[in-house]
Amino acid sequence: QVTLKESGPALVKPTQTLTLTCTCSGFSLSSGGVRVTWIRQPPGKALEWLARIDWDGDKFYNTALKTRLTISKDTSKNRVVLTMTNVGPVDTATYYCARAISYKSGWFWDNWFDPWGQGTLVTVSS
Amino acid sequence: QSILTQSPSVSGAPGQRVTLSCTGSSSNIGAGYDVHWYKQLPGTAPKFVIYGNTNRPSGVPDRFSGSKSGTSASLAISGLQAEDEADYYCQSYDSSLSGYVFGTGTKVSVL
Numbered sequence: 001q002v003t004l005k006e007s008g009p010a011l012v013k014p015t016q017t018l019t020l021t022c023t024c025s026g027f028s029l030s031s032g033g034v035r036v037t038w039i040r041q042p043p044g045k046a047l048e049w050l051a052r053i054d055w056d057g058d059k060f061y062n063t064a065l066k067t068r069l070t071i072s073k074d075t076s077k078n079r080v081v082l083t084m085t086n087v088g089p090v091d092t093a094t095y096y097c098a099r100a101i102s103y104k105s106g107w108f109w110d111n112w113f114d115p116w117g118q119g120t121l122v123t124v125s126s
Numbered sequence: 127q128s129i130l131t132q133s134p135s136v137s138g139a140p141g142q143r144v145t146l147s148c149t150g151s152s153s154n155i156g157a158g159y160d161v162h163w164y165k166q167l168p169g170t171a172p173k174f175v176i177y178g179n180t181n182r183p184s185g186v187p188d189r190f191s192g193s194k195s196g197t198s199a200s201l202a203i204s205g206l207q208a209e210d211e212a213d214y215y216c217q218s219y220d221s222s223l224s225g226y227v228f229g230t231g232t233k234v235s236v237l
Contacts, residue, residue: 116171
């Protein structure tokens with residue numbers, strides 16, 4: 001059974017760096033074709049894609065947040081880590097990790113996200 | 127901010143059919159990128175209900191159907207049931223942003 005679980009601080013102060021961990025089970029981060037993504041959702045608002053890391057180490061970021069985000073993986077622990085620097089109140093959100101399922105659509109390798117972790121709520125406040 | 131626009135809410139009586147819309151642009155849906163749909167119950171993580179515009183994963187009732195035309199996509203729910211009450215989000219890829227984008231979300235209410 002494929003599962004993902006997020007962990008991290010519930011409260012972070014403005015300007016600090018947020019570090020979130022996604023612990024994966026049921027699949028290996030080093031297996032070919034495996035991709036894991038981070039998505040967030042501010043309270044009462046829509047979903048926002050943040051970043052993706054692939055089995056071969058390729059990384060992709062939301063261009064609006066690229067300068068503040070770093071995604072990495074620890075294959076020995078089967079974990080994916082997302083760091084976000086210089087957080088502010090607008091970064092208050094539930095952060096989800098999800099497996100990205102890839103398929104060929106015409107010329108493009110597209111992805112949908114399944115399954116998702118349960119999410120972890122991060123509040124940025126002094 | 128969301129690049130894909132959805133109607134904020136839609137409602138229907140049990141048994142009725144409702145249609146949710148997702149409007150994009152020439153850099154995402156209109157460029158040929160597929161649309162995927164997710165259902166989110168209050169306080170829980172989203173779950174996908176449609177992938178690749180029209181495909182329904184196992185376990186999702188055939189009451190759910192998806193379509194795409196031009197710069198828009200739709201999710202139809204027929205035979206509306208109380209368990210369908212949730213928020214629904216569309217998702218696609220945007221070439222100008224080089225990333226994935228979600229819709230603004232539609233709240234489905236069963237009267």
